[in-house]
Amino acid sequence: MELLAPAGGWEQLEYAIHFGADAVYLASTRYGMRRRADNFSEDELPQVVEYAHAHGVDVHVTVNTMMTDEDTDDLHRYFAVLQRAGVDAVIVGDMGALVVAREAAPDVAIHLSTQASCMNAASARVYASLGVSRIVLAREMSLKAIAEMRRRLPEEIELEAFVHGAMCMAYSGRCLISDYMAGRGANVGHCAQPCRWKYALVEEKRPGQYFPIEQDERGSFIMSSNDMNMLSHLQDLADAGVNSIKIEGRAKGAYYVASVVNAYRHVLDGGSAEAWQDELETTSHRPYCTGFYYGDPGQNQGTVEYARSHQMVARVLGCAPDGLGEAAAFRADAACDVQGNPERVEVLCRNRFFEGEELEVISPDAAVRTCPVKRLVWHAGPDADLKDVERDGLGRIIGPDPSCEGGTLVAVEVANRTMERYSFAVPFELHERDIMRIRRDGQDVGRVL
Template sequence: MKQPELLAPAGDLEKLKVAVLYGADAVYLGGRLFGLRAGAGNFSEEEMAAGVRFAHEKGVRVYITVNIFAHNSDLTVLPGYLDTVRAAGADGVIVSDPGVVELVRKFHPALPVHLSTQANTTNWSAARFWEKQGVSRIILARELSLDEIREIRERVGVELEVFVHGAMCISYSGRCLLSNYFAGRDANRGDCAQSCRWKYALVEETRPGVYLPFEEDEKGAYILSSRDLCLIRHIP
């Protein structure tokens, strides 16, 4: 059986080096634009090039996130940014938006495209569609069961990636409007305020001011945030 690739996030150059030195097969990171981790340190052009160079010296691959859902104004800047990513030597880009996929294919057709989990690929027909668009890897929706993943694997030839650790988010594969509504920070453009992790109280409509109890543990009570993924005990 083929050994899966172990892919780790790298929020800044120091974290990239730690992930590489501790055995990751690949890392993914965001630049200062077009990524969904605006709160992370992220990488300048120079740091991106240095990070890719360091990883490649150790035989580790690097994928760059370009996974926002782009607005028209983003599209004028995006081609130049893709030039930067390509010049840094990235092994692929992680993309959500079909329009961004098209631009990558147009300006850098040899650059592998990985479809982000934000694109909500939950079935084999959708996976087959993206395979036909030239996507080389699909990062499946986090809501899928093992049996669903297995069936998709049987029906498509494209590479598949799945999350094994981290937040499930309250909306499909992270596409959430709570942060934008409460804090004016658009989660779908990289600026999530983690609104689902705030401490909410449950109030029934006809009994205002009466806070109904619900379960919590020593870490708190997060009524909107799903249980985090933690599959370490299921992976040999």
């Protein structure tokens, strides 16, 4: 099965590819259902496709908002732009957009969006007659229904199914609540997620008095769904005839994409689902379920709205033999020695971490590994103000930074300058775009990282 990953921006694109996606789906600044994502400009699309294709990865572009006549006025030009960029497929939900795509981009495959709620073979055959080569299945379908649909279809019609991420309480995502309550149209990419809000009953003659819809002091989450997690059931999806499995999350950050894609890639390649299931607890998520595949998915009752066990602290920029191990600034500090250490990893700081802390590393070609932070160095840029560093005990100047003209190496106890470079000794080789994280149990994790 193809592993299809979300790419809400450049960093997510790079991580999806680094951790093993076979294809990515993304959007430009128009016609996509995730306007809050970074997305890509039209001018960037050729570069996006070139980068993905250089790594053997296909690019699918979403053009799946609900279309007005005004929206369709520019569609011919837009689909022609996608064809010139070399896009492999477009994901459309509107019938008019489907026809325009076939006319303006005849070399680009057309995939039917889940927004179209296609859940029977007769409907799929009609769409196929109009040029659709793949059906992104309605999320309400069971595995039994998918298997029956597959049995009734010719093999050349592909089936794609969501396997991980947020679920929507509206039928195949076609929701009016956000527009009505928040003035933000979900069907044009501006969903405010009011289904996640807490609700209570108010009687019009008793304003300010809130009555729970359920007997719970927290109120009711009658429209809020759990997140999907099908990592342990990939064989069932394959047996049902699914050709491509899709991870939801174009509004998610790079760490989410990396960790989830990594887990699914390892299991698809023969790894133990049980061994990789814990990896999916490290990212921000609601309680997990298996969607509608085995019956009623249940609801998120708000006991845990979002949870994660880890926080990304650094992105690996590179790794090389540790030439600083013999520096005079370190020789007197026996506590900083790393036995048999051959490498020094250079990282881009994303969140704070300290000398001596134990970090976890996720790499696409290995199980999760751990390493202590030893001989931590800040690579201060040419514009950094260092006059008070040693006086205030904030660090110890080692000397010029050979990797940056005008830069300075400073031995420090904490990496706390977001998006600045640090390095430290590690006992094994790492590669660009590997991720370093730390366990942060019990913290309010927020939505994405």
